[in-house]
Amino acid sequence: MNQPLWMPKRRIEVAFRRALLNVAKGVVAHAEKASDPAAISVALERLTQAPDFIRLSEAIAMKMVTGLFDDTGRTWREAARNNSRGKDIYQALQKELLGGRGGCVRELVKENAALIKTLPKNIADDVTAYAAREAMKGRRASDIADEIRRMFPERTRARAELIARTQVSMTQTNLVQARAEGLGLNWYIWRACGGKQGDGRTRNSHRHMSGVLVRWNDPPAPEDLFPIHRTDGKPYNNKLGNYHAGCCPNCRCYSEPVVDIDVLDWPMRVHQNGTIGRVTRKQFERMI
Secondary structure: OOOOOOOOOHHHHHHHHHHHHHHHHHHHHHHHOOOOHHHHHHHHHHHHHOHHHHHHHHHHHHHHHHHHHHHHHHHHHHHHOOOOOHHHHHHHHHHHHHHHOHHHHHHHHHHHHHHHHHHHHHHHHHHHHHHHHHHHOOOOHHHHHHHHHHHHHHHHHHHHHHHHHHHHHHHHHHHHHHHHHHOOOOEEEEEOOOOOOOOOOOOHHHHHHOOOEEEOOOOOOHHHHOOOEOOOOOEOOOOOOOOOOOOOOOOOOEEEEOOOHHHOOOOEEEEEOOEEEEEOHHHHHHHO
């Protein structure tokens, strides 16, 4: 089965995840040298500021972002083959090769490198909070340190994997948006990973969002549009706010830019100003 054209390529996420897990192993090894909880926290704080660690974080972020940049460029060229905007897309990609999207790439590298560099700092904060709670119970510092060392590798690994899963999808969406808006393409289709209704891992709100037309300057709030209710009938609070496909933690959804409305299956569901409604092609043409 062929992978949908606009879905992020799995190999890029796998490579990014592998690199981050290697970083996590280094963080664990660095902390294991410390003898007590306070020393563990200090060691991790120092690692965050170490020049070698900063350079490694930037190199990992650069490889992931530029890999997605090149890959989405190929996706745009593939999309250009079979629609009326093909010539416009090719011309825009040629201009891009001269540096038109450099600022976007640099900003994404900076954001992802900063996030990688927070890994030891966040773990240090966890260690400090855990040590304080256990000390209040009267436990000895050496016993707390031993327990931290046992739980530390798994927590570090889990945080690294969360960064890998989230940032590849988010970076892909940001790159697609930058190119789409540069071409004057202001809409995309929210796609869930695994088909029209997603798969067994797709969250409820994203299953309902799949197939909805979304304007780039009007991100939806899926948890408000399709809330999950508590046993008392009240909806859970939306802690994620408004965001585009692929731009929340652990999200595997992706954006498919609307290049040619002739190929869409009208009527379509459209998000606008916090609501979703079904519109005909003529109605949509008045909206754009």
